[in-house]
Amino acid sequence: MATATQFRTCPTTGLRVDLKAENLIKANAVAAVIFLAVGGFFGLLVGLTRWPAVHLLPADWFYLALTAHGLDVLIVWIIFFEMAILYFASAILLNSRLAGPRWAWLGFGLMVVGAVVVNIAVLQGGSTVMFTSYVPMKAAPHFYLGIILFAVGALIGCFVFFGTLVVAKEERTYQGSIPLVTFGALTAAIIAVFTIASGAIILIPTLLWSMGLISHIDSLMYKTIWWAMGHSSQQVNVSAHVAVWYAIAAIVLGARTLSEKVSRTAFLLYILFLQLASAHHLLVEPGISSEWKIFNTSYAMYLAVLGSMIHGMTVPGSIEAAQRHRGLNRGLFEWLRKAPWGNPAFSGMFLSLIMFGFIGGISGVVMGTEQLNIIMHNTLYTPGHFHGTVVAGTTLAFMAITYLIIPLIFRRELVMKKIAQWQPYVFSIGVAGLSLFMMGAGTLGVSRRHWDMTFADAALKFDYPEAAFLMMGLNGLSAILAALGGIMYIAVVVGSVLFGKRTTEQSLPKLNVIASYGSADSVKVPGTVVMVAVFFTAFVLYYFINWKYLSEIWPLS
Amino acid sequence: MAVVPPTERIWWKERIAKVEIMWVAIAFLWGLVMFFMMIYWHGAGKQNISNEAYRTDPAVFAQKAQAMAEQYKVREEAGIPVVHPPPGSDVYLIARLWQWWPILELEKDKAYRLHLMSMDWQHGFSAQPVNLNLQIHPNYDMVLTVTPDQAGEFGIICNEYCGIGHHTMVGRLYVKE
Numbered sequence: 171m172a173t174a175t176q177f178r179t180c181p182t183t184g185l186r187v188d189l190k191a192e193n194l195i196k197a198n199a200v201a202a203v204i205f206l207a208v209g210g211f212f213g214l215l216v217g218l219t220r221w222p223a224v225h226l227l228p229a230d231w232f233y234l235a236l237t238a239h240g241l242d243v244l245i246v247w248i249i250f251f252e253m254a255i256l257y258f259a260s261a262i263l264l265n266s267r268l269a270g271p272r273w274a275w276l277g278f279g280l281m282v283v284g285a286v287v288v289n290i291a292v293l294q295g296g297s298t299v300m301f302t303s304y305v306p307m308k309a310a311p312h313f314y315l316g317i318i319l320f321a322v323g324a325l326i327g328c329f330v331f332f333g334t335l336v337v338a339k340e341e342r343t344y345q346g347s348i349p350l351v352t353f354g355a356l357t358a359a360i361i362a363v364f365t366i367a368s369g370a371i372i373l374i375p376t377l378l379w380s381m382g383l384i385s386h387i388d389s390l391m392y393k394t395i396w397w398a399m400g401h402s403s404q405q406v407n408v409s410a411h412v413a414v415w416y417a418i419a420a421i422v423l424g425a426r427t428l429s430e431k432v433s434r435t436a437f438l439l440y441i442l443f444l445q446l447a448s449a450h451h452l453l454v455e456p457g458i459s460s461e462w463k464i465f466n467t468s469y470a471m472y473l474a475v476l477g478s479m480i481h482g483m484t485v486p487g488s489i490e491a492a493q494r495h496r497g498l499n500r501g502l503f504e505w506l507r508k509a510p511w512g513n514p515a516f517s518g519m520f521l522s523l524i525m526f527g528f529i530g531g532i533s534g535v536v537m538g539t540e541q542l543n544i545i546m547h548n549t550l551y552t553p554g555h556f557h558g559t560v561v562a563g564t565t566l567a568f569m570a571i572t573y574l575i576i577p578l579i580f581r582r583e584l585v586m587k588k589i590a591q592w593q594p595y596v597f598s599i600g601v602a603g604l605s606l607f608m609m610g611a612g613t614l615g616v617s618r619r620h621w622d623m624t625f626a627d628a629a630l631k632f633d634y635p636e637a638a639f640l641m642m643g644l645n646g647l648s649a650i651l652a653a654l655g656g657i658m659y660i661a662v663v664v665g666s667v668l669f670g671k672r673t674t675e676q677s678l679p680k681l682n683v684i685a686s687y688g689s690a691d692s693v694k695v696p697g698t699v700v701m702v703a704v705f706f707t708a709f710v711l712y713y714f715i716n717w718k719y720l721s722e723i724w725p726l727s
Numbered sequence: 728m729a730v731v732p733p734t735e736r737i738w739w740k741e742r743i744a745k746v747e748i749m750w751v752a753i754a755f756l757w758g759l760v761m762f763f764m765m766i767y768w769h770g771a772g773k774q775n776i777s778n779e780a781y782r783t784d785p786a787v788f789a790q791k792a793q794a795m796a797e798q799y800k801v802r803e804e805a806g807i808p809v810v811h812p813p814p815g816s817d818v819y820l821i822a823r824l825w826q827w828w829p830i831l832e833l834e835k836d837k838a839y840r841l842h843l844m845s846m847d848w849q850h851g852f853s854a855q856p857v858n859l860n861l862q863i864h865p866n867y868d869m870v871l872t873v874t875p876d877q878a879g880e881f882g883i884i885c886n887e888y889c890g891i892g893h894h895t896m897v898g899r900l901y902v903k904e
Contacts, residue, residue, distance in 0.1 A: 349729060349730050349733075350729040432743055456863075464766065541774055541775060614856075619886075630830075631897070723774055724857055724874060724876055726874075
């Protein structure tokens with residue numbers, strides 16, 4: 171096998187690139203971007219329908235578009251892209267051939283078929299059950315089948331990744347331990363296996379139930395196990411996009427992490443504790459004990475949150491240390507001011523880091539607090555939160571690294587460089603608006619997954635406050651801005667891949683590796699310390715403000 | 728460099744910068760504060776979910792709600808009975824496609840044992856503008872002791888997607904001085 175593998179040498183990194191791995195990375199990235207376009211389009215329709223003054227779609231189409239939006243972006247776009255990241259972090263970074271490229275193509279094929287089947291099921295109209303497909307609401311059998319096929323394909327991809335780690339170790343293609351980015355990808359892949367196993371445990375019986383072969387599926391059990399898949403898959407995303415943050419900081423700025431030990435331990439905390447998060451969706455559910463809820467929702471005393479808070483410091487810390495090492499030493503923030511803000515890979519990565527922490531991270535911990543969930547569950551606060559994590563965090567980070575994948579893997583120069591430069595900013599403002607305005611509307615009680623906040627067709631009336639309507643209007647405007655950012659991204663990617671100039675050795679980015687910052691005692695990152703202090707203050711204040719809100723609602727026991 | 732193997736082969740023995748250790752310690756302690764806050768609220772706070780629930784047949788639950796509605800009905804609105812059960816009693820609220828039944832009329836600052844259950848799919852109980860949200864399942868009779876401490880007219884919105892009529896599923900709740 172090994173002799174049949176063809177390599178090229180990357181002029182930027184000097185690494186051997188397995189051409190089969192390269193083709194797989196391309197295929198997965200292209201599939202990802204196609205489904206991002208489809209899912210993003212449905213998302214825009216949803217945002218415009220929830221804008222009361224526009225109210226674009228009729229009810230049945232709204233719920234259908236919302237189901238398709240969730241599936242296409244939250245599952246299909248992200249997981250296709252994660253497959254590309256897994257192959258990149260294994261074969262490419264380890265200087266190795268990819269294990270079992272045919273298996274990888276089989277996995278890719280299954281994922282494509284699964285994604286197409288589930289989209290057909292949704293568009294046929296008989297499976298408007300939302301992304302979560304809570305029983306006893308029933309979808310057509312091929313809805314579940316599509317997801318299962320997609321998941322099996324992704325599982326094969328994970329095992330190709332594990333196999334490549336073994337091959338690289340056996341064939342000694344690298345020295346010492348695997349790189350941190352590969353370590354992060356390994357974290358993602360391990361959680362993915364748990365995720366997909368949970369998905370199989372619940373979706374296979376549900377498929378049989380929708381075919382009439384099983385008579386009953388308990389709704390509470392379904393939710394518990396479904397979210398062992400549903401939430402864990404978001405933890406796959408977190409691990410993957412944190413790995414991407416480290417990768418971009420390394421490739422663009424030559425940054426190395428402050429301490430391998432701390433950063434790797436933070437990833438390890440993800441593996442050990444993130445899977446408990448199914449509880450986040452069960453906090454106001456009947457018949458589950460508070461002991462279970464508290465232990466699980468806090469990832470056993472917030473140990474996975476600890477992991478994210480560590481990365482939240484070590485990623486900007488490594489950037490600051492690298493910049494200061496280059497002599498950008500004046501004041502607290504010269505290193506940040508003079509960062510390459512015109513490089514969309516860097517700006518996208520840094521905006522992703524900030525928004526994931528401040529918007530997605532804080533709101534997630536607050537909403538995942540047992541009692542605080544009472545004032546947020548199933549309101550628009552929930553999608554507000556996860557647009558802060560999955561869109562502002564994961565999607566933006568993946569967009570950012572695309573600007574490196576195009577020259578390094580597709581070997582094309584970016585077209586429309588100006589548009590590429592602006593893209594992360596436009597998308598970020600849109601997504602930040604989406605998240606914050608939805609959270610605002612949710613705080614005012616507006617329901618998620620709801621076609622008509624005026625309740626025009628209801629027998630009994632209820633009026634939300636005026637401010638809630640304002641929030642939803644601003645949310646609609648933000649959706650347009652985010653969609654514009656998405657279109658800019660897709661235009662640059664498609665344009666570059668199809669029409670970009672071939673890269674030459676001169677046009678490729680140069681790696682500017684910083685081997686070390688000196689000893690542990692000499693590391694100075696005062697700017698990062700200030701940023702972390704601001705984050706921590708915001709976190710603590712916002713956390714206790716919500717307890718204050720909770721204390722004002724009706725007593726319950 | 729995060730994209731190449733660590734420079735120190737034995738990376739798990741490397742020394743850690745003080746600033747990192749500090750942050751890890753602060754973040755860990757903050758996690759403990761947040762963890763114990765939930766437990767503290769079970770003792771000191773007034774808003775906790777009992778987690779009391781019973782597996783029940785929808786027909787049995789509907790019968791109980793029917794009996795309560797017949798006994799304590801005071802009037803009707805939009806064809807739905809308005810029910811004023813005595814304080815301290817067991818009150819039943821049915822969630823079904825696409826209705827909350829009946830309309831409850833409660834007294835301010837009085838405690839009630841509120842039973843919630845779905846007759847069909849999952850629903851979301853969202854009392855507005857209080858912003859009190861609970862998930863309602865079929866086959867599970869969820870019981871909470873609730874003490875409304877504001878008088879007025881409240882909406883009960885369904886906030887779990889339950890099909891094409893989801894957005895018409897609005898109920899009402901009165902709290903009298």
